[in-house]
Amino acid sequence: MDEEDQAILWPSEDKYPAFVAVCEGGVLQTYAEFEAVARPMLDEMVARGLKVATVDPDLDQMVSWCRANFGNVKSSARAAYAAMVVLEQDAKSTRH
Numbered sequence: 883m884d885e886e887d888q889a890i891l892w893p894s895e896d897k898y899p900a901f902v903a904v905c906e907g908g909v910l911q912t913y914a915e916f917e918a919v920a921r922p923m924l925d926e927m928v929a930r931g932l933k934v935a936t937v938d939p940d941l942d943q944m945v946s947w948c949r950a951n952f953g954n955v956k957s958s959a960r961a962a963y964a965a966m967v968v969l970e971q972d973a974k975s976t977r978h
Contacts, residue, residue: 887932887934888927888932889934889967891936891939891963891964892936892937894938898916904944904955907956907957908957909957935964947966
């Protein structure tokens with residue numbers, strides 16, 4: 883991931899209630915609220931020329947990783963998890 887690359891957690895609509903249940907603070911309560919806030923932010927980032935990867939998290943993996951690395955599942959831990967997922971995907975795609 884380059885500096886101008888961004889990773890954003892973007893849970894699927896059917897997974898969103900479970901996502902809210904496992905997160906610790908800083909989460910909009912409905913998918914409609916999430917999309918109403920996140921979609922314009924995503925569009926603005928893309929318009930600025932950033933490469934943005936959306937990550938539909940594996941919730942069990944996200945919770946385990948966040949707790950192991952940050953001790954919680956707060957927004958900063960979730961953001962780091964999203965970046966880690968994208969970095970892992972990039973590493974797999976560049977292997978020969």
